[in-house]
Amino acid sequence: MKKLFVFAALIFITAAVVFAQELKFDGYLNSGLGVVANDNEDADPYFKAFGVDSESNGYRLRLNGSYQNEAKNAGARFRFQSQRNTSQTGYLSLPYLYGWVGFFENKITLTGGLIMDSTWESADWWIQDDTGEGLGLLLKAEPVKGLNLGVGVYTISQQSGGANNMLQYTSTRTQDPNDPSKWIAGTSRLPNFNELMIKPEDAKYTFNAAYTMPDVFRVNAIFRTPNKAGWTDSRNLDKNQYGYGGYEESMLFQAEFRLLAVKNLTAVLVGRFDKLEWFEKKGNVTITETFGYKLDNLNVGLNAAQFLYSRTDANNDEIKRDPSLLFNLWGSYAIDKVVPRLDLVYFMGGRSKMSNGNNQWERRGFANTEGTADKDDDYSVFSVRPSVKLNLDNRTFLEIGDMVNIDMGNFDGAYKDSGDIGKKTLLSNVFYIDVKFSF
Numbered sequence: 001m002k003k004l005f006v007f008a009a010l011i012f013i014t015a016a017v018v019f020a021q022e023l024k025f026d027g028y029l030n031s032g033l034g035v036v037a038n039d040n041e042d043a044d045p046y047f048k049a050f051g052v053d054s055e056s057n058g059y060r061l062r063l064n065g066s067y068q069n070e071a072k073n074a075g076a077r078f079r080f081q082s083q084r085n086t087s088q089t090g091y092l093s094l095p096y097l098y099g100w101v102g103f104f105e106n107k108i109t110l111t112g113g114l115i116m117d118s119t120w121e122s123a124d125w126w127i128q129d130d131t132g133e134g135l136g137l138l139l140k141a142e143p144v145k146g147l148n149l150g151v152g153v154y155t156i157s158q159q160s161g162g163a164n165n166m167l168q169y170t171s172t173r174t175q176d177p178n179d180p181s182k183w184i185a186g187t188s189r190l191p192n193f194n195e196l197m198i199k200p201e202d203a204k205y206t207f208n209a210a211y212t213m214p215d216v217f218r219v220n221a222i223f224r225t226p227n228k229a230g231w232t233d234s235r236n237l238d239k240n241q242y243g244y245g246g247y248e249e250s251m252l253f254q255a256e257f258r259l260l261a262v263k264n265l266t267a268v269l270v271g272r273f274d275k276l277e278w279f280e281k282k283g284n285v286t287i288t289e290t291f292g293y294k295l296d297n298l299n300v301g302l303n304a305a306q307f308l309y310s311r312t313d314a315n316n317d318e319i320k321r322d323p324s325l326l327f328n329l330w331g332s333y334a335i336d337k338v339v340p341r342l343d344l345v346y347f348m349g350g351r352s353k354m355s356n357g358n359n360q361w362e363r364r365g366f367a368n369t370e371g372t373a374d375k376d377d378d379y380s381v382f383s384v385r386p387s388v389k390l391n392l393d394n395r396t397f398l399e400i401g402d403m404v405n406i407d408m409g410n411f412d413g414a415y416k417d418s419g420d421i422g423k424k425t426l427l428s429n430v431f432y433i434d435v436k437f438s439f
Contacts, residue, residue, distance in 0.1 A: 031059035034432035041419035095165035125303035131224035204229035251276035266292035283310035320373035324349030
């Protein structure tokens with residue numbers, strides 16, 4: 001009996017070692033601290049913990065795991081994530097947990113579970129996204145080298161990265177028993193998967209295609225159907241009344257082009273067309289351009305984004321909106337492990353997140369605003385950010401920076417305070433330190 005126990009233990013240890021050889025982990029921890037001040041008479045300076053690199057309040061911790069069998073035709077992936085807050089949703093989430101199997105030398109793969117796949121994710125500066133995935137199935141195929149096709153169907157979507165990629169279920173709103181003309185909002189909670197029964201026409205379907213010609217170009221086109229996989233409180237409404245306002249519920253088409261033919265040049269163009277189900281009333285178009293060039297230790301780049309809006313009023317008459325135009329010019333120079341950098345941003349039809357209440361200073365720390373044509377209701381912002389990154393090694397860095405924003409409105413009281421009710425500008429400054437540990 002003792003020999004049998006020892007033999008079983010040896011088998012277990014051997015299997016664990018073999019399994020461990022195929023199981024890999026990576027991840028990172030990012031956090032930082034900033035001191036914030038502005039010229040609003042009613043605001044005092046304050047400290048705030050914020051991770052610039054991960055765009056997260058407080059911190060972000062990610063632990064990724066992957067496993068692949070010895071034959072390389074099956075595997076699994078998962079991620080644990082904690083960030084931003086210590087509530088049930090923010091303290092720890094599971095953004096993805098899925099397994100995959102491959103056929104015909106992995107030219108066809110089937111993935112199932114809580115999926116997050118970056119195959120068709122855009123490489124631009126602003127959007128950095130695809131149609132989204134979720135709990136369901138994804139069928140991928142590579143019929144010829146460089147051509148990646150995919151079709152997915154999902155019953156519930158993860159929330160955004162800022163919402164910790166959690167699964168959120170909002171119970172259906174109900175009528176107030178004391179006043180039938182009023183409604184009681186549903187409560188948000190984490191889902192019981194037994195409840196996730198969705199009609200076929202309401203599921204989220206994604207269709208994806210990308211072709212890469214090495215060292216020449218890459219093109220990418222993706223489409224998402226209107227769906228109710230966001231599980232909002234009004235999901236039981238008829239599809240003609242439903243707003244498709246939940247996360248990743250709107251109909252979307254996105255196209256991307258990357259130029260790969262010029263060495264050391266980054267050139268990416270993306271067009272994103274959202275809310276296509278009611279495009280004339282609610283349509284949003286985002287066009288982005290990302291350019292960068294590396295010459296020895298010098299890096300320079302220009303990031304740009306244009307936001308266009310299609311709107312109508314209750315009588316279906318067109319409401320003309322001003323476009324929002326964002327330009328980010330930047331340059332950096334590496335001196336051994338020290339990398340000074342300067343960012344200049346001008347956003348016409350936008351605000352800094354230091355002025356709109358979000359109080360964040362990531363490099364994309366700006367938000368577009370809708371202005372009505374021929375009306376004084378427009379915002380703009382000019383931003384300067386000098387920074388220096390200290391690379392302790394290829395996995396750890398410390399960044400010290402200072403972000404100065406001049407937010408402007410073209411109407412009286414845009415940034416009013418108790419000292420000036422007609423104030424049109426807001427000057428804000430953030431001096432920060434950011435640290436990232438990768439493993």
